[in-house]
Amino acid sequence: MRIPCPFCGLRDSSEFVTIGEASMSRPPADAPEAQIFDYVYLRDNPAGVNQELWYHAQGCRSWLKVARDTRTHEIESAVLARGGAQ
Amino acid sequence: MRYSIFSLARNALGGHKGWTPTWRDAEPKQAYDILIIGGGGHGLATAYYLAKEHGLTNVAVLEKSWIGSGNVGRNTTIVRSNYMLPENIRFYEWSMKLWEGLEQDFNYNAMVSQRGVLNLYHSDGQRDAFARRGNAMRLSGVDAELLDREQVRRMLPFLNFDDARFPIQGGLLQRRGGTVRHDAVAWGYARGASDRGVDIVQNCEVKGFVVENGRVAGVETSRGKIHAKKIGIAVAGNSSRVAAMAGLRLPIESHVLQAFVSEGLKPLIPNVITFGAGHFYISQSDKGGLVFGGDLDGYKSYAQRGNLPVVQDVCEGGMAIMPMIGRLRLLRGWGGIMDMTMDGSPIIDKTPIEGLYLNAGWCYGGFKATPAAGWCFAHLIARDEPFPAASAFRLDRFARGAILDEKGQGAQPNLH
Ligand SMILES: Cc1cc2nc3c(=O)[nH]c(=O)nc-3n(C[C@H](O)[C@H](O)[C@H](O)COP(=O)(O)OP(=O)(O)OC[C@H]3O[C@@H](n4cnc5c(N)ncnc54)[C@H](O)[C@@H]3O)c2cc1C
Ligand SMILES: [Zn+2]
Numbered sequence: 001m002r003i004p005c006p007f008c009g010l011r012d013s014s015e016f017v018t019i020g021e022a023s024m025s026r027p028p029a030d031a032p033e034a035q036i037f038d039y040v041y042l043r044d045n046p047a048g049v050n051q052e053l054w055y056h057a058q059g060c061r062s063w064l065k066v067a068r069d070t071r072t073h074e075i076e077s078a079v080l081a082r083g084g085a086q
Numbered sequence: 087m088r089y090s091i092f093s094l095a096r097n098a099l100g101g102h103k104g105w106t107p108t109w110r111d112a113e114p115k116q117a118y119d120i121l122i123i124g125g126g127g128h129g130l131a132t133a134y135y136l137a138k139e140h141g142l143t144n145v146a147v148l149e150k151s152w153i154g155s156g157n158v159g160r161n162t163t164i165v166r167s168n169y170m171l172p173e174n175i176r177f178y179e180w181s182m183k184l185w186e187g188l189e190q191d192f193n194y195n196a197m198v199s200q201r202g203v204l205n206l207y208h209s210d211g212q213r214d215a216f217a218r219r220g221n222a223m224r225l226s227g228v229d230a231e232l233l234d235r236e237q238v239r240r241m242l243p244f245l246n247f248d249d250a251r252f253p254i255q256g257g258l259l260q261r262r263g264g265t266v267r268h269d270a271v272a273w274g275y276a277r278g279a280s281d282r283g284v285d286i287v288q289n290c291e292v293k294g295f296v297v298e299n300g301r302v303a304g305v306e307t308s309r310g311k312i313h314a315k316k317i318g319i320a321v322a323g324n325s326s327r328v329a330a331m332a333g334l335r336l337p338i339e340s341h342v343l344q345a346f347v348s349e350g351l352k353p354l355i356p357n358v359i360t361f362g363a364g365h366f367y368i369s370q371s372d373k374g375g376l377v378f379g380g381d382l383d384g385y386k387s388y389a390q391r392g393n394l395p396v397v398q399d400v401c402e403g404g405m406a407i408m409p410m411i412g413r414l415r416l417l418r419g420w421g422g423i424m425d426m427t428m429d430g431s432p433i434i435d436k437t438p439i440e441g442l443y444l445n446a447g448w449c450y451g452g453f454k455a456t457p458a459a460g461w462c463f464a465h466l467i468a469r470d471e472p473f474p475a476a477s478a479f480r481l482d483r484f485a486r487g488a489i490l491d492e493k494g495q496g497a498q499p500n501l502h
Pocket of ligand 2: 007056
């Protein structure tokens with residue numbers, strides 16, 4: 001599996017780490033507990049193309065938003081997470 | 087047919103023409119009292135104990151492929167109860183006790199082999215952590231022995247004790263741990279359930295639930311609609327997908343775990359050995375192949391195959407503790423899909439939908455759980471109350487803050 005980093009080009013996935021689904025967004029600090037529980041613990045875990053956050057730890061150290069198919073490991077796109085669409 | 091020395095002799099005299107199929111490949115009926123989704127180890131064990139312990143036999147196991155095609159046929163067959171948290175110890179020790187009597191119980195040779203599981207330690211800090219775990223086990227009545235370097239050397243003289251970075255200082259040994267022939271576990275439970283009247287239905291994929299007034303009433307499958315009063319989900323790596331059909335979101339991510347087997351060798355490795363400074367564990371199958379594996383690939387997957395960096399990482403771990411395996415050829419490598427929970431511990435519970443029960447989140451350690459998971463899930467479905475050994479494996483523990491995080495990693499499934 002190789003990830004097309006916008007800075008570094010096509011790089012082996014072992015240079016990256018992922019923290020999972022990019023659809024998660026941290027609720028405000030005063031959000032109700034149920035909403036925080038949802039953010040911390042529940043996942044869609046879809047079979048198919050999904051948006052994930054990957055960190056190029058052994059490269060440019062950018063956070064990327066990667067569209068990847070969990071059934072085939074095929075990667076459709078990778079863009080910078082910051083400034084990219086939420 | 088009951089298997090015994092006499093049935094073997096009788097069939098040998100008859101030229102082995104009298105054997106009947108081990109279990110019945112059933113056609114689905116239109117309705118059952120209970121449906122179990124997933125014909126892996128857990129689903130089949132659940133059906134077996136429903137029939138045997140609770141007398142419930144109007145039951146079907148629905149499997150989308152063939153039974154044993156999932157993780158029960160892909161794991162590295164290790165069984166052990168060397169946990170630290172009391173809730174996990176009591177459950178896995180109950181499972182170990184069931185393993186110890188399983189072959190007599192279901193009259194099938196599952197090759198239960200208590201050859202011992204040895205976790206190596208490589209630093210003072212790790213020794214202290216292992217001593218603590220061993221003490222926690224012994225306080226709960228589970229066997230554990232802390233070995234020093236010389237004791238390990240006497241057992242396994244071929245290990246690389248003086249690796250420059252990770253010298254072997256000793257190990258934590260559970261002698262009652264070991265390996266079990268995984269396919270035989272699926273077949274033995276299938277046979278025991280089938281003989282008691284349970285229908286095992288293959289090539290039957292569940293595609294949706296029929297829910298009426300907040301209660302399950304049946305499932306839509308690739309072989310038509312099937313009605314049932316109670317439904318248990320036991321689909322391992324596919325838990326999120328199946329639960330989503332009932333509108334549930336789970337505290338689970340699906341990840342791929344790989345394993346490998348070498349060409350066959352004469353007896354070499356007498357027990358299960360794990361490397362404490364990296365991700366590598368190994369045992370030898372009765373056919374002679376070395377069976378080994380390591381860490382998750384680390385990203386979500388439903389592909390049942392992994393990538394090369396983990397292959398390299400596992401082999402490096404192997405070379406660090408037993409350089410002698412460097413010239414072996416690999417026969418096969420494969421992957422299975424793990425339902426990794428947010429705290430690394432499993433779920434056996436009711437769901438918010440009445441009549442729908444969930445057995446999920448077994449991470450990479452659910453094979454050893456098979457007998458107890460089946461036992462406890464059957465108890466929950468039959469009586470609508472948890473079996474004590476599994477009463478902590480609640481679905482709502484995350485919301486309550488009562489997580490069971492054996493490793494202390496937090497809500498990051500690929501780190502458990
Ligand atoms: C490489 C590897 C090594 C492992 N090593 C160990 C080990 O050494 N020790 C240990 O304790 N554990 C180990 N495990 C984990 C263990 O194998 C699993 O936790 C356990 O097998 C899961 O339970 P199961 O047997 O019921 O799963 P499975 O056998 O996967 O059963 C689930 C079944 O559900 C079916 N299914 C899925 N969706 C549907 C649907 N919609 N309709 C109908 N059926 C469906 C699947 O086809 C599958 O047959 C390992 C796993 C892997 C992959
Ligand atoms: Zn980069």
